[in-house]
Amino acid sequence: MIIGRGAGRSGRITLTIWGIIGLLLAVDFYGVKTGASRQQSVKGTVYTSVGETAHQRPVEKKTVALTFDDGPHPIYTPRLLEGLKERGVHVTFFLIGQNIDGNEDIILRMKEDGHLIGNHSQNHMQLTKEQTKEACDQINRTNDQIKNITGQIPEYVRPPFGSWSEELECLVPMKVVLWSVDPLDWKTQNKDRIVRHIVNHVEDGSIILLHDVYDASVEAALEVIDTLSLEGYNFVTVDELLIE
Ligand SMILES: [Zn+2]
Structure with missing residues (x-):
């Protein structure tokens, strides 16, 4: 659309800055989310492995x-x-x-x-x-x-x-x-x-x-x-x- 073109150089810079901020926010958000999910998955793995261990080697029979x-x-x-x-x-x-x-x-x-x-x-x-x-x-x-x-x-x-x-x-x-x-x-x-x-x-x-x-x-x-x-x-x- 033409509106974009009409924004001029400063508009593009502003958009770019907002874009970068947005990108940083997104990366940060995604990073946190990824970190959290990794943490969860690590926890999950730990729990799973404990569960598996318990299952494979039950309390000494x-x-x-x-x-x-x-x-x-x-x-x-x-x-x-x-x-x-x-x-x-x-x-x-x-x-x-x-x-x-x-x-x-x-x-x-x-x-x-x-x-x-x-x-x-x-x-x-x-x-x-x-x-x-x-x-x-x-x-x-x-x-x-x-x-x-x-x-x-x-x-x-x-x-x-x-x-x-x-x-x-x-x-x-x-x-x-x-x-x-x-x-x-x-x-x-x-x-x-x-x-x-x-x-x-x-x-x-x-x-x-x-x-x-x-x-x-x-x-x-x-x-x-x-x-x-x-x-x-x-x-x-x-x-x-x-x-x-
Ligand atoms: Zn006897």
């Missing part, structure tokens, strides 16, 4: 297996099962054959509740001190008893006193499960001491030895679950632990 030997017990085992169910926790039981008769319902409940059932011999004898045939008979008889109730033959054995030999393995193809944390619950029968020992010694992958034939052991186990759950521990049966 710790797993532990609670195991109970020498049962079932007609009073304490059902009490334990109740507490485990309330907490949604699965454990492993190693049963003594001579304690099975009359407690079939308890064993069925173990299975129905998702616990793992293993073998702890017929009468708690030290297997390595026996003739191999007698030792194997101890295990086979208990396996048969459990199978008659649950329909499944146990795959895992915990030898009494942790005493096992390769010779036994040849005759009885079972997986032997020992332990890494032993609070000597049968000896102290003191709930607080049992809990303290476990909490002080537990680590990722621990197998904890307890006995569901004592009141204090059952109470301690439930308290340990509540305490360690808050520390990020996840409770599994020994077969799950050995797979990981």
